[in-house]
Amino acid sequence: MELDQFILSLFFIGLAIVLIAALIGFTTNRWQNFRRSKRQIRCRICSHRYMDHKKDKISECPNCQAKNKR
Numbered sequence: 001m002e003l004d005q006f007i008l009s010l011f012f013i014g015l016a017i018v019l020i021a022a023l024i025g026f027t028t029n030r031w032q033n034f035r036r037s038k039r040q041i042r043c044r045i046c047s048h049r050y051m052d053h054k055k056d057k058i059s060e061c062p063n064c065q066a067k068n069k070r
């Protein structure tokens with residue numbers, strides 16, 4: 001293998017690694033956003049957005065104490 005071929009293949013391997021890392025980062029970010037949006041609840045009374053970590057079907061708004069369905 002010639003030196004410039006080696007450098008070229010090294011470049012493409014590096015490029016592939018960067019692309020894979022970017023893809024993994026992007027997918028993880030999307031997945032976290034998806035999970036967050038499932039936990040996030042928008043209050044039907046005051047439109048306040050809040051996170052609900054409990055698994056109850058009805059959660060209470062921390063802003064106005066209204067009961068919200070998931």
Ligand SMILES: [Zn+2]
Binds near residue numbers: 044046048062064066
């Ligand atoms: Zn509310």
